[in-house]
Amino acid sequence: METCCWDVIILGAGPAGLALAARLASRKVLLLERQWAPAAGMRIGESLPGAARVLLQRLGLLEEFLGGDHLERGASIAIWDSNAPVWRDSLRDPSGPGWVIDRRQFEQMLLNAATQRGAQIQYGCRDFQVSRGADDRWTLALDGDSTRHVAPVIVDASGRSASLARRLGLNHIRQDAQVCLHSFLMVPASDEDTTTRLVADEDGWWYSVRLANGRRVLAYHLDAKHPERIALQQPEALLNWARRYPLLADVLAQVQPAEIHCRPAGTALLDIVNLDKAGPGFLAIGDAAITFDPISSQGLFHSLASAESAATAINAGCWHNPHAAQSFKQELLAVASHYLAKLRLTYQGPERFAEAPFWADRTMPLCRLPEA
Ligand SMILES: Cc1cc2nc3c(=O)[nH]c(=O)nc-3n(C[C@H](O)[C@H](O)[C@H](O)COP(=O)(O)OP(=O)(O)OC[C@H]3O[C@@H](n4cnc5c(N)ncnc54)[C@H](O)[C@@H]3O)c2cc1C
Known part of the structure; x- marks a missing residue:
């Protein structure tokens, strides 16, 4: 050898x-x-x-x-701590956007x-x-x-x-059995939106942002054992589910469904x-x-x-x-x-979902460092 x-x-x-x-x-x-x-x-x-x-x-x-x-x-617009969208930009961030x-x-x-x-x-x-x-x-x-x-x-x-x-x-x-269902959607040239849009719902959280290559990522993070997870892996189903939220529907109006990927997250x-x-x-x-x-x-x-x-x-x-x-x-x-x-602290934000299993599981002190 x-x-x-x-x-x-x-x-x-x-x-x-x-x-x-x-x-x-x-x-x-x-x-x-x-x-x-x-x-x-x-x-x-x-x-x-x-x-x-x-x-x-x-x-x-x-x-x-x-x-x-x-x-x-760009800026982020988040429906997280409350149902009202909160706009954050990086103007005060010394590291830049x-x-x-x-x-x-x-x-x-x-x-x-x-x-x-x-x-x-x-x-x-x-x-x-x-x-x-x-x-x-x-x-x-x-x-x-x-x-x-x-x-x-x-x-x-x-x-x-x-x-x-x-x-x-x-x-x-x-520490956490969260998965991410996501799709890279083709967007029309007219989509010049640079914001990152974040939405918390009872079963998890969404984000969408436009990428450099003419696509937009749409991602939903939920528990691996969520009963609807398999159904949501159908391209149309994920898109329709996302469109229930005006903040997301606003940037998803003209896109076609595309293949869904699932990753541990x-x-x-x-x-x-x-x-x-x-x-x-x-x-x-x-x-x-x-x-x-x-x-x-x-x-x-x-x-x-x-x-x-x-x-x-x-x-x-x-x-x-x-x-x-x-x-x-x-x-x-x-x-x-x-x-x-x-x-x-981040997962404690949406208090309105405190009783929902996704949020309750992530705000318990289960996330800790392994002990010596
Ligand atoms: C849904 C999702 C969204 C994310 N979004 C962001 C984001 O917006 N911003 C951000 O900063 N991070 C994000 N991340 C995290 C980011 O992608 C990872 O932190 C990053 O890829 C870690 O890099 P790494 O090199 O440690 O691991 P990896 O990127 O996983 O690379 C590991 C490499 O090791 C190789 N490998 C594995 N096993 C073996 C083996 N036995 N022998 C040889 N090679 C092996 C793999 O093939 C791979 O090439 C996200 C992650 C997920 C899941």
């Missing part, structure tokens, strides 16, 4: 894994990706807060990003940066074995591949599956408290560490930010420097606890 030595092995070439690889330009980095090729289809997750500007700048990609097809985020990104272009930019800075990417990686040798290095062997990959640092960037962390015995706990947390129990030199970033509820619009920001923190930990020798590993862990813990507190 051939052995290949690396400085860092990253499992997962989504935004987090790619951003980390792009940051580790001076190191020998291997990215292992389960898909057979870079993602080509449309993917939900388009809202990037203005605070990401500084992360993109430090990644050396701000100029390229600003030259892309991303739209400046943020963007509605072209997700495919954004990931392609990260992919180009990672490969141009020397990272190797291997696609089509299915199952793997991972172990830690007496020489304090990790060995990763892919099924159907005769090469063993060896490195002092391995990073889980496999998204909410947290495949590597779970393989190493860490829990990745789904609730909070999930890695057992961050016990991160070090996986072994020195193991890190988790992006959704593999903290999977954010889409209501927070923080997932991509966290992917970039945790990639930056992981790069700092790696550059400080986290596999033999407990202080560097500890700082990384403390940062994740602080982010998770701040996020959980804020999330609960």
Whole structure:
């Protein structure tokens, strides 16, 4: 069996894994990706807060990003705390409005940066074995591949599956069985509305925003066990259900139904408290560490930010420097606890639905950090 030595092995070439690889330009980095090729289809997750500007700048990609097809985020109009629409713009936000990104272009930019800075990417990686040798290095062997990959640092960037962390015995706990039904609707050229429209109803919450590519996303977040979930996966049914709300009907009047996709969309947390129990030199970033509820619009920001923190930990020798590993862990813990507190407040907002199961489940203190 051939052995290949690396400085860092990253499992997962989504935004987090790619951003980390792009940051580790001076190191020998291997990215292992389960898909057979870079993602080509449309993917939900388009809202990037203005605070990401500084992360993109430090990644050396701000100029390229600003030259892309991303739209400046408009105001939001929300029917949330009460039945009256509340308009919010970013005038007082020092970070600026943020963007509605072209997700495919954004990931392609990260992919180009990672490969141009020397990272190797291997696609089509299915199952793997991972172990830690007496020489304090990790060995990763892919099924159907005769090469063993060896490195002092391995990073889980496999998204909410947290495949590597779970393989190493860490829990990745789904805190919430929310799913998102969504559709990318073709819009007429006359649709120049830039607002993000949010509506809370008894069984969940909706949003719709126009994308850069002539489409509009319509998304409904509800409990996975909702009795109407399967029926709502019919394109006409979802659109008609949304049109009951004037705030949404206003921007959905001229669109045709389109294919419905369903994705898990609730909070999930890695057992961050016990991160070090996986072994020195193991890190988790992006959704593999903290999977954010889409209501927070923080997932991509966290992917970039945790990639930056992981790069700092790696550059400080986290596999033999407990202080560097500890700082990384403390940062994740602080982010998770701040996020959980804020999330609960958000779901407490629509008091008129406090008794409805969707809202009652999400305002109970079930969202907590795993204990040591
Ligand atoms: C409905 C919905 C709406 C969202 N909206 C927003 C939004 O508006 N704004 C925002 O910031 N965020 C949003 N998000 C969240 C955002 O999409 C994620 O936070 C982001 O994609 C996380 O990036 P990641 O790289 O950690 O994980 P992912 O994007 O999931 O990438 C993980 C990669 O790892 C690969 N992989 C998985 N398992 C393995 C394995 N065993 N071996 C090798 N590779 C593997 C996957 O194929 C994938 O390429 C939304 C999420 C959902 C579900």
